[in-house]
Amino acid sequence: MNGLARFLPVLDWGRRYKSETLTNDLVAAAIVTIMLIPQSLAYAMLAGLPPEIGLYASILPIIAYALFGTSRTLAVGPVAVISLMTLTAASDIAPPGSPQFIAAALVLALLSGLMLVLMGVLRLGFLANLLSHPVVSGFITASGLIIATSQLKSILGIRASGEAMPELLRTLWQNVGATSLPTVMIGVAATAFLYWVRKGLKPLLMRMGLAARPADLIAKAGPIAAVAVSTLAVIALDLEAQGVKVVGAIPQSLPPLTVPLFDADLWQRLAVPALLLSIIGFVESVSVAQTLAAKKRQRIRPDQELIGLGAANIAASLSGGYPVTGGFARSVVNFDAGAETPAAGAFTAVGILLAALFLTPLLASLPIATLAATIIVAVLSLVDFKTPVHVFRYSKPDFAAMMATILVTLLAGVEPGVIAGVGLSLALFLWRASRPHAAIVGRVPETEHFRNVKRHKVFTDPRILTIRIDESLTYLNARWLEDYVLEAVAEQPRLRHLILMCSAVNAIDASALESIEAINHRLADAGVKLHLSEVKGPVMDALEHSALPSDLTGQIFLSQNTAFTTAMTLADAEDAAQGQSDLWLARGMI
Amino acid sequence: MNGLARFLPVLDWGRRYKSETLTNDLVAAAIVTIMLIPQSLAYAMLAGLPPEIGLYASILPIIAYALFGTSRTLAVGPVAVISLMTLTAASDIAPPGSPQFIAAALVLALLSGLMLVLMGVLRLGFLANLLSHPVVSGFITASGLIIATSQLKSILGIRASGEAMPELLRTLWQNVGATSLPTVMIGVAATAFLYWVRKGLKPLLMRMGLAARPADLIAKAGPIAAVAVSTLAVIALDLEAQGVKVVGAIPQSLPPLTVPLFDADLWQRLAVPALLLSIIGFVESVSVAQTLAAKKRQRIRPDQELIGLGAANIAASLSGGYPVTGGFARSVVNFDAGAETPAAGAFTAVGILLAALFLTPLLASLPIATLAATIIVAVLSLVDFKTPVHVFRYSKPDFAAMMATILVTLLAGVEPGVIAGVGLSLALFLWRASRPHAAIVGRVPETEHFRNVKRHKVFTDPRILTIRIDESLTYLNARWLEDYVLEAVAEQPRLRHLILMCSAVNAIDASALESIEAINHRLADAGVKLHLSEVKGPVMDALEHSALPSDLTGQIFLSQNTAFTTAMTLADAEDAAQGQSDLWLARGMI
Secondary structure (H helix, E strand, O other): OOHHHHHOOHHHHHHOOOHHHHHHHHHHHHHHHHHHHHHHHHHHHHOOOOHHHHHHOOOHHHHHHHHHOOOOOOOEEOOHHHHHHHHHHHHOOOOOOOHHHHHHHHHHHHHHHHHHHHHHHOOOHHHHHHOOHHHHHHHHHHHHHHHHHHHHHHHHOOOOOOOOHHHHHHHHHHHHHHOOHHHHHHHHHHHHHHHHHHHHHHHHHHHOOOOHHHHHHHHHOHHHHHHHHHHHHHHHHOHHHHOOOEOOOOOOOOOOOOOOOOOHHHHHHHHHHHHHHHHHHHHHHHHHHHHHHHHOOOOOOHHHHHHHHHHHHHHHHHOOOOOOEEOHHHHHHHHHOOOOOOHHHHHHHHHHHHHHHHHHHHHOOOEHHHHHHHHHHHHHOOOOOHHHHHHHHHOHHHHHHHHHHHHHHHHHOHHHHHHHHHHHHHHHHHHHHHOOOEEEEEEOOOOOOEEEOOOOOOEOEOOEEEEEEOOOEOHHHHHHHHHHHHHHHHOOOOOOEEEEEOOOOOOEOHHHHHHHHHHHHHHHHOOOEEEEEOOOHHHHHHHOOOOHHHHOOOOEEOOHHHHHHHHHHHHHHHHHHHHHHHHHHHHHHO | OOHHHHHOOHHHHHHOOOHHHHHHHHHHHHHHHHHHHHHHHHHHHHOOOOHHHHHHOOOHHHHHHHHHOOOOOOOEEOOHHHHHHHHHHHHOOOOOOOHHHHHHHHHHHHHHHHHHHHHHHOOOHHHHHHOOHHHHHHHHHHHHHHHHHHHHHHHHOOOOOOOOHHHHHHHHHHHHHHOOHHHHHHHHHHHHHHHHHHHHHHHHHHHOOOOHHHHHHHHHOHHHHHHHHHHHHHHHHOHHHHOOOEOOOOOOOOOOOOOOOOOHHHHHHHHHHHHHHHHHHHHHHHHHHHHHHHHOOOOOOHHHHHHHHHHHHHHHHHOOOOOOEEOHHHHHHHHHOOOOOOHHHHHHHHHHHHHHHHHHHHHOOOEHHHHHHHHHHHHHOOOOOHHHHHHHHHOHHHHHHHHHHHHHHHHHOHHHHHHHHHHHHHHHHHHHHHOOOEEEEEEOOOOOOEEEOOOOOOEOEOOEEEEEEOOOEOHHHHHHHHHHHHHHHHOOOOOOEEEEEOOOOOOEOHHHHHHHHHHHHHHHHOOOEEEEEOOOHHHHHHHOOOOHHHHOOOOEEOOHHHHHHHHHHHHHHHHHHHHHHHHHHHHHHO
16 A cells, blocks of 8 residues: 555545446445434434434535545444534533534534544554443443433423433423323334334344345334334324424535634633543444454554544534544444445435435424434443443453443533543553562472462472562552562561562563662662573563663573572572581681 | 551550660661751752741651651651742742741641542552652652752842743843852852762761761761851851841741641642642652661551651641651661661651750851752752663663653643653553554474564464464553454465464453454454463453353463464364365366
């Protein structure tokens, strides 16, 4: 791949584009378009924005990603969690739906786009690592629960608000008396239908003789059926007069050209939410892209993905959209429908564009309860109660970080939730890194192997102590190393040789080097020699650039067995010399 | 050690106190007292506080540490770097020397004390690990340079201010015209004398036949001689009338009982500075305490040290002092003078108390230039240009973190310096942890050893790939693992068996486990089996609690050699089966 194609992957796949690929991409695009129309409207509504903004966010961003992204099949657009985060962040600026709110959503998209591009250019994709899998999983589960709960208001036809569970439940409870019966009937029917489409339609179609893939794709078109039927019901039965809220007039237009506000104060207030939203969006998108790429032994490049997603968000901010990312559901549909290149995305964009131009009048009588049903059924698949159980069984600290993320997200909202999750993961990691595993080892009789004295019957010598360090030595555990070694030495009064066995030490940083130097000096004060054994090649290479090899009171051995044997010989010789001087002393005293 | 003695170490050593120990402790206390008097006055002045506050900070805090601390010989009191940090933090509240400034210093001591005790109780001593050795070294060097520069004003007898170099140098340059000649003469003479006492007096005394230890202790009394001589010179020559600034009247009193202000706003503004100051003080103090304890094969307990230092700072806040910590110079003197228990500290406190009551009138004519000289000579020993050279040779990332700390501290001040150092160390650590070393390995011919294909001539099989991971697998490198493995797989189209060789993997957290599961599924989609080899005991124990052993498309092998041999056999069998079906296909077509 040449230099430019690295930054503009379209040059790579575009050059080799064939007519056969075109057919596959066009079919996939048609299917995804049908699925995207109701989803885009619904997610815009979830974000507190007018429905057409969901359509706008599904046009130019897809094309921008097609130019810059590295995944062949990722479908970019509005997604549930990012919509919720947009709602949360923009609500701090103005009430949902207001012009200031819409302007804040544009600024969020721009900021998020600029941050993603910057992170991509600086190759900072590794920052997304700060979100551990359990934290992301917990965050998405909790967000799914909040989203589903927030949509209950549209199913019931009442008002409710809040960014976290307590406020949502309180406002729902307060207004539950105002429930609109026809709305509930549409909402419950749509939810039940969509749930059945999701779970029961595909098996049914397959029992009726359809192959798995077309059955799956037909089932994916369920939402459009729900939209059509419920819209017709509203018109036929004049349910609007009976209090069923509908989407209303949607402007019939191309995406508008928008220029996000350049307001320093607004940018500052939205900077942290934009960063959180960018990282969550990136993590979600990259995992989807990686899963799909691996199925075809393709690869994505995470740093270039940052640029692709950044370009998509900048495009969203310039065309009346709001923050977008690679969505799981739509990408899987795109993949399953046979998309082969990002051109499928571009064709989808054209499809949505046509919808925005010509289909919107048909959507005026679409009940909001149907969109809420779409969202609820979609996000409930995000809620995952199995992973916490697995994580609990496997690792208690990871489980603690996950539960903290879930609880903080539910109780305080998405932003505190992400921050708590990242903070806790990092704190736990640093805590564990600061007290690694180490063992005092002895020689297994009749062998050259050394094992933990607490687990095996091994040979030791009171004049010699071998400590095996089971971790790289860094500044995080340098102090621990000093404590551990000096405590072990303090417990063994006859000690004269200490061996640090470094078979599992993959690196020693400058702080740890200094600690080893300090241990060396302190042990020298106490009359104990320090030896190292089984130092790995790269670690030894680095140590050659330090004063340690010459400062060391003892030696550096390739093998632990040689180290131990040599130390025994040295100790015997010292004992003999000591015995000699004791003898001289005794003779002198006679 | 019983439960209570763990938290009140005095119960342990106090019970076994003997009259011989008493003599040693009393001698040490007398020597330290003489050294501490000028130092305490000087550091209080450096912190922008009236000189007597330095004495007060050397009385009750020492006794509090003697009760709660675990070091036998650490001497607690005002130190240079903490005094500078106090000046910086309290200057944000009020001008130095004002009653509000003094009140802020008391609050800083209280907050720092409470934070240290809390960290000790919660066993959060590991947080001090966030400061890597190069960062601490760089910070102390830069602080030393700032302190020395700031004292030039007192040597020149002019005004200057600023918390960082640019402002300090600018104000010094602006006022250099107002230099007071007699002040410069005293200042330069005192600096030269103290420097000579430090470097030249001990060798001289030893050449005159004195033993090393008494020579060293006499040299340590140099500052008190400088104080006496310059005070007498001021009185005899009436230099005060010629513009030499003197300490002036110091109240003759016991330390006052003070109650720090309970002002929420003030506490909030001082919280971050207090935290930084606490951590820097703790790191400095613990390294001194560990160095001294190791010389006698004693131990200190870092979490209990937090409580000891916290108690000392709370005591400082209640007795008219300011933040304190364990100082290097005074602790070494205490140790060398033969102190055996914290009782020496308590006797020192009595000595300073007597000084505060009876000696202060003698200090009224002490020139401030002499105190500045004491500070300059003391802090120049903190400035260390050798460590950067060593760190540069050993590790470029550590050097980068160190230089950033030095530059930010010099240019922007101590607080940004500490924050930049911690942030950079952490970012570099996370960056390195997120892309660990791994190697594709092959079998060394005629052996069972596997080595890096890039470094050795080894045997490989295009159907089998072995990746050796040289690091524990955690959430920080889980995504890297997926990228690395999938890229390696994408490059080897005939691949059918992938072996992850885990000989250097000391832990696998829940995120990395999920990534291995994901790799397993993705490879299955691509028709590649995943095997693990050389999994360590504790890692295997943890994996037993997960679904991985049963989900794995391949097997878990104890030895890499068995894994490789088995994979070859499997691949041969698959090839044979494939050949068979190709044959059938060919026959069918005939």
